[in-house]
Amino acid sequence: MVALVGGLVALLLGIIGIFAWWDEFLWLLKGVLPPILILGGVLATYLGAEEMKDKKRAEGESALEPFSPAPGTDEDAERYKNEVAELKAKLAAMEDSASAEEVPEAAKTGEEEKPA
Numbered sequence: 001m002v003a004l005v006g007g008l009v010a011l012l013l014g015i016i017g018i019f020a021w022w023d024e025f026l027w028l029l030k031g032v033l034p035p036i037l038i039l040g041g042v043l044a045t046y047l048g049a050e051e052m053k054d055k056k057r058a059e060g061e062s063a064l065e066p067f068s069p070a071p072g073t074d075e076d077a078e079r080y081k082n083e084v085a086e087l088k089a090k091l092a093a094m095e096d097s098a099s100a101e102e103v104p105e106a107a108k109t110g111e112e113e114k115p116a
Helices: 002-020 022-064 073-100 105-109
Strands: none
Touching: 002 022
């Protein structure tokens, strides 16, 4: 309650003061306004530069983050693992069947056999 009454009294005195000392108020306003604008401009420029730095830093950090696979890729990975296992089994079977067949020595070296 005391704050309310004090605020109303200060408001009333401020309004009376502006009307009573209008010329002095304008003189003070003319003197205070340019430094306030300068300081506000400096602050806005600083904050804008910091925001750009933060944005650039965030872009750099996001590029360094490890790759996170999209959902549902586990199924693809399992399918590819199974496919690789099948192909390895086929390759092993082919190598076994190739070693079972006797290959002439000339075919291994790439030379043609000469008829006897």
